[in-house]
Amino acid sequence: MEHTTDCAVRMRHITKTFGKVVANRDVSLDLRAGEILALLGENGSGKTTLMNMLSGIYYPDHGEIFIKGEPVTIRSPREAIELGIGMIHQHFKLVDVFTAAENVILGLPGSPVLDRRRLEKEVADLAARYGFDIDPAKKVYDMSVSEKQTVEILKVLYRGAEILILDEPTAVLTPQETEKLFAALRNMKKDGKSIIIITHKLYEVLSISDRVEILRKGEYIGVVDTGTTDQDQLTEMMVGRPISLEIERPAVERGEKRLSVVNLTCESSEGVAALNNVSFDAYGGEILGIAGIAGSGQKELCEVIAGLSPALGGAVLYSGEKNGIPVQENLLGMSPDEIARKGVSMAFVPEDRLGMGLVAGMDMTDNVMLRSYKNGRGLFVDRAAPKALAEKMIGELEIATPGVDTPVGRLSGGNVQKVLLGREIASEPSVLIVAYPVRGLDINSSYRIYDLLNEQKKKGVAVIFIGEDLDVLMQLCDRIMVLCGGQVSGIVDARSTTKDELGLLMIHVEKFDDEEAAG
Numbered sequence: 001m002e003h004t005t006d007c008a009v010r011m012r013h014i015t016k017t018f019g020k021v022v023a024n025r026d027v028s029l030d031l032r033a034g035e036i037l038a039l040l041g042e043n044g045s046g047k048t049t050l051m052n053m054l055s056g057i058y059y060p061d062h063g064e065i066f067i068k069g070e071p072v073t074i075r076s077p078r079e080a081i082e083l084g085i086g087m088i089h090q091h092f093k094l095v096d097v098f099t100a101a102e103n104v105i106l107g108l109p110g111s112p113v114l115d116r117r118r119l120e121k122e123v124a125d126l127a128a129r130y131g132f133d134i135d136p137a138k139k140v141y142d143m144s145v146s147e148k149q150t151v152e153i154l155k156v157l158y159r160g161a162e163i164l165i166l167d168e169p170t171a172v173l174t175p176q177e178t179e180k181l182f183a184a185l186r187n188m189k190k191d192g193k194s195i196i197i198i199t200h201k202l203y204e205v206l207s208i209s210d211r212v213e214i215l216r217k218g219e220y221i222g223v224v225d226t227g228t229t230d231q232d233q234l235t236e237m238m239v240g241r242p243i244s245l246e247i248e249r250p251a252v253e254r255g256e257k258r259l260s261v262v263n264l265t266c267e268s269s270e271g272v273a274a275l276n277n278v279s280f281d282a283y284g285g286e287i288l289g290i291a292g293i294a295g296s297g298q299k300e301l302c303e304v305i306a307g308l309s310p311a312l313g314g315a316v317l318y319s320g321e322k323n324g325i326p327v328q329e330n331l332l333g334m335s336p337d338e339i340a341r342k343g344v345s346m347a348f349v350p351e352d353r354l355g356m357g358l359v360a361g362m363d364m365t366d367n368v369m370l371r372s373y374k375n376g377r378g379l380f381v382d383r384a385a386p387k388a389l390a391e392k393m394i395g396e397l398e399i400a401t402p403g404v405d406t407p408v409g410r411l412s413g414g415n416v417q418k419v420l421l422g423r424e425i426a427s428e429p430s431v432l433i434v435a436y437p438v439r440g441l442d443i444n445s446s447y448r449i450y451d452l453l454n455e456q457k458k459k460g461v462a463v464i465f466i467g468e469d470l471d472v473l474m475q476l477c478d479r480i481m482v483l484c485g486g487q488v489s490g491i492v493d494a495r496s497t498t499k500d501e502l503g504l505l506m507i508h509v510e511k512f513d514d515e516e517a518a519g
Helices: 047-054 077-082 100-105 116-130 145-158 175-190 202-208 231-239 298-305 336-341 353-357 364-375 384-396 413-426 443-458 470-476 499-507 514-518
Strands: 007-018 021-032 036-040 062-067 070-072 085-088 163-167 194-199 211-216 219-225 257-267 273-283 286-291 313-322 325-330 346-349 431-435 462-466 479-484 487-493
Touching: 007 047, 007 194, 021 036, 021 047, 021 062, 021 194, 021 211, 036 047, 036 175, 036 202, 036 231, 047 085, 047 163, 047 194, 077 085, 085 145, 100 116, 100 145, 116 145, 116 175, 145 163, 145 175, 175 194, 175 202, 175 499, 194 202, 202 231, 211 231, 219 231, 231 443, 257 298, 257 462, 273 286, 273 298, 273 313, 273 462, 273 487, 286 443, 286 470, 286 499, 298 346, 298 431, 298 462, 346 413, 353 413, 364 384, 364 413, 384 413, 413 431, 413 443, 431 443, 443 462, 443 470, 470 499, 479 499, 487 499
Parallel strands: 021 219, 036 194, 036 211, 085 163, 163 194, 286 462, 286 479, 346 431, 431 462
Antiparallel strands: 007 021, 007 062, 062 070, 211 219, 257 273, 257 313, 313 325, 479 487
């Protein structure tokens, strides 16, 4: 660790606990003046907690913070901004009915009479200085996600921030928007700003940062110069051992058409159009990826297919067999129970693992039984078979748990996901729909999930994989369908597409023909 005078921030021996959970243990960090430092680590490694202490949201149990060489005490975000520190969080805190400019000055002391023209010019000048593209008079409810993020950044710059912290800033951006953001961050660096970017995306770290600090399980592992490192070294520091970053894509001959979605149209729970004439086919022996900016209709699509949400129109045609007899059904309008009774073998792993998927207070055996209760053997249900399955899952999926009797709510996110996926796979579906199955998981658990999906593909299952990481979608899937504003903007071959092509499809819909939809 450095002791130079050109450090904008020095954090020394920071420890923070929440009850029995140690979020940060004896962590130190240096941020030089005019540099971009990437703070890298798997989910749960303590990155956000550490930065929440620098930005005044939490207060450390132990340790010291120095700003420009001076010891400081930061007890609130207001004190942080007075010290020139501004944090841009993953979840934006904007007022929808206000304009960009109004949000920028929100909460600042000043004249009760607003000189709107002068304010909008100030915000426009500030945006232009760093290369941001924003209309100061635009209302937040009309903005894209990247525009909202720009407003959040301008808010802290307007307040005089010299030290900026960005928490997973690219999680909701297309590749093109990410490039624009990085260009603006480089402009800020040239202007002498010091920037910390929290991320777990290795290729972004290598493209934007000057140095990288790595945390693992709440502890400081090391700091490296970006110019002298690579993805393999960073992964090993994050995980603790060498790991291959290649995702397998087994060559499997495409099988029968299992699902044909035709002109599916539905509204969201808020009554807004969520899907508009969505059509595609899913085949056995194939992983069909679904990409799109958050809120493009992915959630509604899975829930309508699984019978959890109603549709306004269209059809969901299933083709399969039960006990050697062909089964063909239009699933639209059926409940999950009706779908199962018709002999349709479909499994759905939802985004909300402990809300829709599993019951947190129940143990593994009972959660496995949730699926078999439907077979209706009265109140005295045989627990032996589900218990045996739960024990088998613990071994095969490497689920870390004290035992099958532990409530699943006490397990880590990765282990909860393995329980849910394992239970659904055990039902031997012919169609498996998974929504964001590796969100919040460490690298080891993520790759185990990819292996499980590939095993299903080899068995001839039609796998529909809704994901947010374009690199993963391009490596794992056979085809990728892109949703934009509830419409299909394209279906592409995952082996030959590019991130740029996917990024453009994520923000622009052109009519494409039915041949393409069929794949």
